[in-house]
Amino acid sequence: MLKQLTSLVCISLVVLNALAHNNGLALTPQMGWDTWNYYGCSISEQTILDAAQGFIKYDLPKYGYNYVVMDDCWQAPARNATTGAPIADPTKFPSGMKALADQIHSMGLKFGIYSSAGMYTCGGHFGSLGYETIDAQTYAEWGADYLKYDNCYNEGQAGTPKLSYDRYANMSFALNATGRPILYSMCNWGEDGPWNFAPTIANSWRISGDIYDNYNRFDERCPCLSMIDCKLAGYHCAMTRIIDFAAPVGQKAGTNHWNDLDMLEVGNGGMTYDEYVTHFSMWSILKSPLILGNNVLNMTNETLEIITNDAIIAVNQDSTGSAAERMWKVPVFSGGDLSSWSGSLVNNTFVIALLNTSPETQYVTVNFTDVFIDQGPSYQTGTYVIYDLWQKDSAGAWGKDIGTYTAAIPDVEIGMHQVRIWKAVPASTNSRRDLAEL
Numbered sequence: 001m002l003k004q005l006t007s008l009v010c011i012s013l014v015v016l017n018a019l020a021h022n023n024g025l026a027l028t029p030q031m032g033w034d035t036w037n038y039y040g041c042s043i044s045e046q047t048i049l050d051a052a053q054g055f056i057k058y059d060l061p062k063y064g065y066n067y068v069v070m071d072d073c074w075q076a077p078a079r080n081a082t083t084g085a086p087i088a089d090p091t092k093f094p095s096g097m098k099a100l101a102d103q104i105h106s107m108g109l110k111f112g113i114y115s116s117a118g119m120y121t122c123g124g125h126f127g128s129l130g131y132e133t134i135d136a137q138t139y140a141e142w143g144a145d146y147l148k149y150d151n152c153y154n155e156g157q158a159g160t161p162k163l164s165y166d167r168y169a170n171m172s173f174a175l176n177a178t179g180r181p182i183l184y185s186m187c188n189w190g191e192d193g194p195w196n197f198a199p200t201i202a203n204s205w206r207i208s209g210d211i212y213d214n215y216n217r218f219d220e221r222c223p224c225l226s227m228i229d230c231k232l233a234g235y236h237c238a239m240t241r242i243i244d245f246a247a248p249v250g251q252k253a254g255t256n257h258w259n260d261l262d263m264l265e266v267g268n269g270g271m272t273y274d275e276y277v278t279h280f281s282m283w284s285i286l287k288s289p290l291i292l293g294n295n296v297l298n299m300t301n302e303t304l305e306i307i308t309n310d311a312i313i314a315v316n317q318d319s320t321g322s323a324a325e326r327m328w329k330v331p332v333f334s335g336g337d338l339s340s341w342s343g344s345l346v347n348n349t350f351v352i353a354l355l356n357t358s359p360e361t362q363y364v365t366v367n368f369t370d371v372f373i374d375q376g377p378s379y380q381t382g383t384y385v386i387y388d389l390w391q392k393d394s395a396g397a398w399g400k401d402i403g404t405y406t407a408a409i410p411d412v413e414i415g416m417h418q419v420r421i422w423k424a425v426p427a428s429t430n431s432r433r434d435l436a437e438l
Contacts, residue, residue: 023176025183026203026256028317029289032067032112033060034148034263037213037293041073041123044092045100052107054296061108063308064317065292067146067183068104069112075125084131085138086115101143112146113139117167117188118153127153128171136174136182144182147175151188164192165201172201185260185289189233190245195252195259204258204289208245210235211262213270215278215417216336216357239265239279240357246286250323253287259323260289267294267303277390278355278419280306284316285324285343285351285421311389311398312421318345324353327370332358338414342371350384350424356414366409371424381407384424399423 033051035043052068055061074097076087088097101111115135116127128135128149139147149171151158157167168186175182186198186205198205209222215238222237224230227245237245242261253259261283266276283290292307299307324343331337336358343351352371356362372379383406391400404427414420 022256023181023184023203024256025181026258026289028255028319028321029258029287030067030146030183030185030204031064031290031313031317032069032110032146033065033292033296034069034071034112036071037263037265037268038295039071043070043073045095048100049103050297052104052109054298055109056107058296058299058304058308060296060308063310063313065290066108067110067112067291069114069146069148069291071114071148072116072121072123072150073125074114075121079126079131084134086126086128086131086135097142105143110145111143112148112183112185113142113144114148114150116150116152116154117157117171118151119155120153122150122152129153129155129157129167132170132174133177136171136178140175140178140180140182144180146183146185147171148185148187151191158188158191161192161197164188164194165197168194168198169201187260190227190230191233193228195249199252199254199257203256204260206260206262207249208242208262209233209237211239211242211265212236213265213268214238215271215275216240237262239271239275243282243286243355246288247326247329250286250325253321253323255319255321258287258289261286262288263291263293264307265293266306267292267299272417273302273306274415274418276303276306278417280309281312281353281390281419281421282355284312285341285353287316287321287323290316309389309398311387311423315343315345315351315389315421315423320344320346324351327373332356332360332362334358334360338362338364340366340370345423348426352386352409352422352424354412354414354420356416356418359416361413361415364412364414366412368407383427385427387423387425389421389423390419 048070074088076089080087104111118127118129120127158164175184184202186202188194189209190207194205208227217238219236222234223232246261249259266280322344324341327340329337329339339355341353369380385404386402387399388402389399393400
């Protein structure tokens with residue numbers, strides 16, 4: 001009998017671990033919006049409802065955006081004194097969290113909430129360390145569909161992958177035990193190399209310190225030159241620095257477990273149009289979750305154009321789940337660098353990117369020997385129909401056919417802080433169908 005009971009416990013633990021990340025969610029990178037980048041702690045019930053109305057106003061669900069995530073500072077001053085359950089600030093959220101979630105759901109959207117794997121959140125409110133079970137149960141009862149789980153005030157329970165794994169796994173198992181599908185977004189800033197342990201417990205994990213709305217400024221508060229073995233992830237990480245951080249770890253992500261490059265800054269005003277195009281494009285081809293961080297109730301035409309480029313979004317949401325890889329990177333004399341990226345898509349098609357972080361226009365030949373280094377000689381000498389994903393065709397659809405090329409795309413002009421993104425379709429299989437079908 002004891003032997004049978006022991007076997008049953010072992011089987012249960014195996015099932016629990018299997019379910020911890022394989023929860024049927026984030027089969028492609030999640031898409032939505034989060035309060036933090038634009039509102040910080042200045043949030044309320046109305047803030048969340050207004051954002052949801054913005055989703056409807058701009059038809060964002062049509063493009064795949066569906067999570068409305070409430071970040072830090074929603075909490076009351078203290079937990080329930082009797083049960084220990086989390087309580088929302090009654091002044092900011094007078095209707096309560098369940099009522100708020102119900103309203104979000106009634107709009108056809110999903111509701112996300114925030115906590116920290118520490119004694120306190122980054123905003124100084126109560127965290128979930130030691131309260132994982134009651135918090136997960138409460139979030140499920142409220143109707144949460146998403147948890148962003150931060151890393152502040154972690155009581156020193158970090159410094160090795162095992163310490164971080166154990167702390168974050170506690171919430172993973174608690175969420176799965178509720179029986180409600182809740183997407184688990186780990187936000188431990190790349191500490192202890194989450195790409196090595198988080199795929200078994202989370203749907204996504206942050207790979208770096210916090211982004212800020214800047215293209216390439218070096219800031220000592222984001223001190224690491226690489227996230228591999230970084231000892232202080234920090235914050236105030238410029239957008240292109242996070243791209244560099246992401247380059248080597250794309251191999252660690254895939255279906256329902258993604259490298260998170262942090263929330264998008266598109267529309268917040270700190271970068272130019274071309275820089276925001278780069279931001280959105282690179283997050284997309286690197287298969288980061290696309291979580292908007294701007295004011296979605298009132299967007300400029302330029303911002304809306306960028307975040308609704310369905311050809312770029314299709315690359316992010318491609319079912320192969322394969323992040324683009326950097327093929328080469330070379331410094332430019334005037335500063336910055338040029339880099340080439342490529343990745344596989346469905347139906348034997350490919351995405352190709354050229355990134356110019358230098359302050360001057362560059363002219364580059366994109367050789368297929370570099371693009372198809374993993375595919376071999378027949379691909380490297382092949383002929384492809386090339387679609388420019390930031391040009392519109394005669395019907396107004398993103399992804400203009402710019403011609404057929406063999407072995408290279410010659411003499412590409414790429415401006416200061418620009419990106420060029422193409423889709424390559426082998427000419428022998430191209431049938432002039434809509435890009436979404438390829």
